[in-house]
Amino acid sequence: MRTLIQALRTKELRNKILFVFGIIIIYRIGSFIPTPGVDYKVVQDCVAGTTNEDFIGLVNLFSGGALLQLSIFALGIMPYITASIVVQLLRVVIPRFEALHKEGQSGEAKLTQYTRYMTIGLAVLQSTTILVTARTGALFNYACSGQVIPDGSIWNLTVMVLIMTGGTGLIMWMAELITDKAIGNGMSILIFMSICSGFLPQLWEIGWGTNGSDGDWTKFGIVVGTLVVILVFVVYVELAQRRIPVQYTRRMIGRKMYGGTSTYLPLKINMSGVIPPIFASSILAVPTLIAQFGKTDQSWVQWINTNLANTTSVWYIGLYALMIVFFVFFYTSITFNTDETADNMKQYGGFIPGIRAGRATSAYLTYVINRLNTVGAVYLLFVALIPTVLIMALQLNAKLPFGGTTILIIAGVGLDTLRQAKARTEQFQYEGFLLEDETNTESK
Numbered sequence: 001m002r003t004l005i006q007a008l009r010t011k012e013l014r015n016k017i018l019f020v021f022g023i024i025i026i027y028r029i030g031s032f033i034p035t036p037g038v039d040y041k042v043v044q045d046c047v048a049g050t051t052n053e054d055f056i057g058l059v060n061l062f063s064g065g066a067l068l069q070l071s072i073f074a075l076g077i078m079p080y081i082t083a084s085i086v087v088q089l090l091r092v093v094i095p096r097f098e099a100l101h102k103e104g105q106s107g108e109a110k111l112t113q114y115t116r117y118m119t120i121g122l123a124v125l126q127s128t129t130i131l132v133t134a135r136t137g138a139l140f141n142y143a144c145s146g147q148v149i150p151d152g153s154i155w156n157l158t159v160m161v162l163i164m165t166g167g168t169g170l171i172m173w174m175a176e177l178i179t180d181k182a183i184g185n186g187m188s189i190l191i192f193m194s195i196c197s198g199f200l201p202q203l204w205e206i207g208w209g210t211n212g213s214d215g216d217w218t219k220f221g222i223v224v225g226t227l228v229v230i231l232v233f234v235v236y237v238e239l240a241q242r243r244i245p246v247q248y249t250r251r252m253i254g255r256k257m258y259g260g261t262s263t264y265l266p267l268k269i270n271m272s273g274v275i276p277p278i279f280a281s282s283i284l285a286v287p288t289l290i291a292q293f294g295k296t297d298q299s300w301v302q303w304i305n306t307n308l309a310n311t312t313s314v315w316y317i318g319l320y321a322l323m324i325v326f327f328v329f330f331y332t333s334i335t336f337n338t339d340e341t342a343d344n345m346k347q348y349g350g351f352i353p354g355i356r357a358g359r360a361t362s363a364y365l366t367y368v369i370n371r372l373n374t375v376g377a378v379y380l381l382f383v384a385l386i387p388t389v390l391i392m393a394l395q396l397n398a399k400l401p402f403g404g405t406t407i408l409i410i411a412g413v414g415l416d417t418l419r420q421a422k423a424r425t426e427q428f429q430y431e432g433f434l435l436e437d438e439t440n441t442e443s444k
Contacts, residue, residue: 003418006425007183013424016182023174023186024193030073030167031066031197037160038070042146061406064194070134070148072167075126077190080172083118084187085275087111092334119172120165127164131157138289183424184417192413195406223390227407230386234411237379242267242372244365249349265341267368270376272331274408277384279331280323281405284308284316312392321381328377329370338365383407 007013034040047068060067063076091097097114100107133139135149149156171190178186206220243264291304307315342362351357355364384404 003422003425007421010425013183013421016424020178020182020184020189023178023182024189027073027171027174027190027193028064028197030170031064031071031194032069033072035070035072035074035160035163037149037151037156039146039148039150042144042148043068043070045146046140046144046148061198062191062194064197066194067130068140070130072163073171074130074164075123075168075171076194077171077175077187079122079126079168080115080119080175080187081191082122083115086118087115089334116172120169123165123168124161127161127168128157130164131160133289183420185413188409188413188416191409195409199406226386226390230383230407231411234383234407235415237269238411238415240269242269242368244368245353246345246350247353249351267372268376269372270379271336271369271372272328272376272380274405274412275331276324276327276377276380277405277408279327280320283323284319312388317385317388321385324380324384325377328380329373332369332373336369338362338369341365380404380408 007017034043059076059078062078062081063074066073066076087097091101097111100110130139131149135147135152137144137148140148149160175186175190178184178189203220203223206216206223243266245262245264248261248263287304288309291301291309294301296302296305307313308319310316339362342358342365345351345361346357352361352364355361387404
């Protein structure tokens with residue numbers, strides 16, 4: 001609160017905060033504007049009878065409910081997220097991408113350009129898939145009594161694809177505007193607001209019920225208490241660090257002595273962030289999407305609907321846990337290269353006390369990271385599976401207003417935005433001191 005009050009007192013920071021709120025308002029308005037060619041009344045009836053807990057539900061969560069509304073912002077920020085992750089992963093496969101990453105700011109600008117192109121391509125693909133599944137009824141689990149898209153002509157579908165793709169491009173542009181001209185990461189803030197937009201109604205539904213008579217305030221209190229405890233735990237773990245001491249030797253450059261300082265290499269417990277749960281749920285949703293195009297009386301369709309479409313089944317929980325553990329180690333090994341870190345330390349005369357520079361440092365960092373990943377995987381499993389345990393224990397009919405991915409995003413984005421706001425506030429305070437000193441010097 002102190003950081004927020006200080007930021008609002010500073011004119012430039014206050015303008016940045018108001019700019020973010022303006023972008024958020026535009027984003028939320030666009031989430032309710034239906035795409036031309038959609039029967040809005042039929043869509044509302046379909047949404048009322050649909051409860052998606054699979055990948056469609058996850059994308060709908062990230063879009064703030066715009067996906068199932070088939071609005072102009074139906075795709076949300078998901079194509080941009082997917083493109084960013086794919087470009088990051090392709091650094092391991094394509095040497096050109098790794099070379100651009102090492103070039104610094106100019107190389108990152110080129111990678112950002114590739115990410116934008118891939119975002120548009122994914123938007124075209126995803127919007128086409130969504131419209132086809134919506135027209136067949138698979139998007140709403142066949143809960144529709146009417147035709148969502150009355151006109152199924154190629155021209156009408158092409159116009160709808162172009163409008164949804166344009167909406168994705170507009171969202172991408174607004175997210176980059178927030179990152180460049182305001183406070184925080186624009187992509188993360190838009191996801192944060194999308195999740196929070198449906199948070200309170202779903203939470204209220206547990207206590208009040210759908211019609212005001214079938215709610216349970218005891219379960220409401222348990223869910224709220226659990227949410228607060230998990231948020232505190234997540235914030236504590238996300239701020240935790242394993243600090244590896246690093247010593248830099250003294251070097252004589254010309255007539256000046258450089259180095260001789262002591263610092264540390266901070267390593268987070270959860271270095272992979274929210275990526276493992278998202279990847280795991282996305283992969284497990286693929287068989288469910290395929291099964292929607294099969295016949296309900298077929299044995300393989302029934303097995304998938306019983307075991308993989310149900311988030312409380314033993315098969316789903318087991319596969320979900322294994323995939324989270326796998327992606328924790330896999331994604332960390334891609335984003336944090338121990339050999340590159342050890343070479344950079346050796347190049348600048350740094351070493352870990354008691355560890356020889358070079359290959360020994362790389363082996364030591366790998367050992368430490370594997371231990372951290374083990375703890376981080378257990379932590380992610382605990383947070384990701386708590387909603388499932390609550391559903392089974394409380395026998396909730398209503399959808400939980402939060403999941404493991406939701407909690408991690410809320411806590412992570414909140415902490416990152418507060419850090420940036422605090423840094424900007426301190427920067428403006430220091431600039432004020434400098435201006436005051438220069439004024440006093442001139443007056444003297």
